[in-house]
Amino acid sequence: xxxxxxxxxxxxxxxxxxxxxxxxxxxxxxxxxxxxxxxxxxxxxxxxxxxxxxxxxxxxxxxxxxxxxxxxxxxxxxxxx
Numbered sequence: 276x277x278x279x280x281x282x283x284x285x286x287x288x289x290x291x292x293x294x295x296x297x298x299x300x301x302x303x304x305x306x307x308x309x310x311x312x313x314x315x316x317x318x319x320x321x322x323x324x325x326x327x328x329x330x331x332x333x334x335x336x337x338x339x340x341x342x343x344x345x346x347x348x349x350x351x352x353x354x355x356x
Contacts, residue, residue, distance in 0.1 A: 292300065
């Protein structure tokens with residue numbers, strides 16, 4: 276098994292710098308950093324939203340259940356009355 280040694284990595288880094296230039300590499304690094312930051316923010320926003328939706332969903336179910344019980348009582352009174 277042959278791995279990449281430090282001198283080989285240094286040669287690759289020099290070639291990349293010569294091909295792209297330091298200014299372009301700096302821009303690419305900044306773009307990559309902002310992309311990672313945006314991805315992390317989207318993931319954290321996604322994790323917090325379902326908890327609030329679940330709470331609203333439970334309230335909605337309770338409201339519908341109580342309305343259904345009231346409707347049944349009204350229906351029984353109409354049948355008797």
